Amino acid sequence: MTEGFRSEIRESDGSLEATARVVDAGGDDDERIVEAALRPKRLAEFPGQPRVRDQLGLVLRAAKQRGSTPDHVLLSGPPGLGKTTLAMIVAAEIERPIRVTSGPAIQHAGDLAAVLSSLDEGEVLFLDEIHRMSRAAEEMLYLAMEDFRVDVIVGKGPGATAIPLELPPFTVVGATTRAGLLPAPLRDRFGFTGHLDYYDAADLETILHRSARLLGVDADGEGIAEIAGRSRGTPRIANRLLRRVRDWAQVHGSGRVDQVAALAALRLFDVDAAGLDRLDRAVLEALCRRFAGGPVGLSTLAVAVGEETDTVETVAEPYLVREGFMVRTPRGRAATRRAWEHLNLTPPVGSTTQDVLPLDDGPGRLGSATD
Missing domain, CATH: 3.40.50.300 (P-loop containing nucleotide triphosphate hydrolases)
Known part of the structure; x- marks a missing residue:
């Protein structure tokens, strides 16, 4: 070359x-x-x-x-x-x-x-x-x-x-x-x-401090920690959120990325304290409010949130399962107790809410879960 x-x-x-x-x-x-x-x-x-x-x-x-x-x-x-x-x-x-x-x-x-x-x-x-x-x-x-x-x-x-x-x-x-x-x-x-595994909060804070220096952003430890805690263990998301908080601080704040700016910007961009975004919360809302916690098939769940099946399965589901908000079962997707608590909802009597994560039975036995 x-x-x-x-x-x-x-x-x-x-x-x-x-x-x-x-x-x-x-x-x-x-x-x-x-x-x-x-x-x-x-x-x-x-x-x-x-x-x-x-x-x-x-x-x-x-x-x-x-x-x-x-x-x-x-x-x-x-x-x-x-x-x-x-x-x-x-x-x-x-x-x-x-x-x-x-x-x-x-x-x-x-x-x-x-x-x-x-x-x-x-x-x-x-x-x-x-x-x-x-x-x-x-x-x-x-x-x-x-x-x-x-x-x-x-x-x-x-x-x-x-x-x-x-x-x-x-x-x-x-x-x-x-x-x-x-x-x-x-x-x-x-x-x-x-x-490569997901990053812990300390590593993400190191990445964000470095990115802030390269971008010429004035940032303090509390603001960086707030962003790192909502970045889903992913540097790409952390850097993206840092730039959005920088934008908010520049337009509405003092220009400094601190905790106040981070909280306000992340609220504006629909990223909550657990790192869930609009799609994640829509999936949990559908599971809990429309289907009483499940189990429900993947395609039915996708229709309920107005997204393609692949989007729900590859974008929202991995993080929700990893963080214990949702489980995959042979009969479909089901909400865990943490999902109900995160939405400030009470599980209905007789619901199939899961307290622990079951083992996934694998694609060979999940036919009904994708109906």
Whole structure:
């Protein structure tokens, strides 16, 4: 890759394509550029995830000392925890350029062959949402990752010929929010697999203090702590809320991000003390007020809140289940006692309110839960 291309990657931080799907309160190009600028550039600057950070650091340092290309890296975990940032850091730590693409963009083997054939030696190929690649592209990637070659098919039918194309050594960094959807042969070709967990409040406060300095925001500890406590353990959400509180303080306050500004801004943007937003509360309200706490099928619940089934299942449900507001049962979704208490409601007599989280019986036995 040329120096000019590396400069372009640095200017956009190589992440605009990968983060274009993020729905932000600002939503314009300036907001996405600010989001990218807040990303740490080195492992030493990366807060939280100490186990993954230390393991990945060891892999990269050892490869650099040997003068070889690092093993392929697979990063998994919920959205917003730093998978894209770590991919950029891998390239920075080994001082090599990075090529950014995504699984949905590679739907044919020819698409992947075009990307692979243009890689330089030692280059990092970042595949976001790698589980959404087509099967044909996955099978080509197997060979490329293991033997650094691809077979290009020329012609059709009986006269088709496979021409092997040798590739220089490179490193694939794959990111996925659903590691279970990756086929085993692809998963096994990654030399290092790291799973990112949600951050605790202390790590989020560290991230917010750093972001405030980079943004030139005057913030105190109480304001930062209030934002961190409502960020759902996710740095992306924490940085987004910080910018919204900054906006409120600039327009309505003294310009300082303190607890008063944080409380007022988060109230304006419908983020409550537990970190629940409008959709989360709508789901709980429907469960408790319309369906007496459940259980109720996912599609019925989605219709009740006026959202698509996938939106409820992938956006609202994971946090509600993790925080103990809702449970998944073989018969559907049900509210827990904490949900009733959070809404200041009293469970009806004879309701199926759960006090503890049952084990999920898995997708094979949840047919009625999705009706």
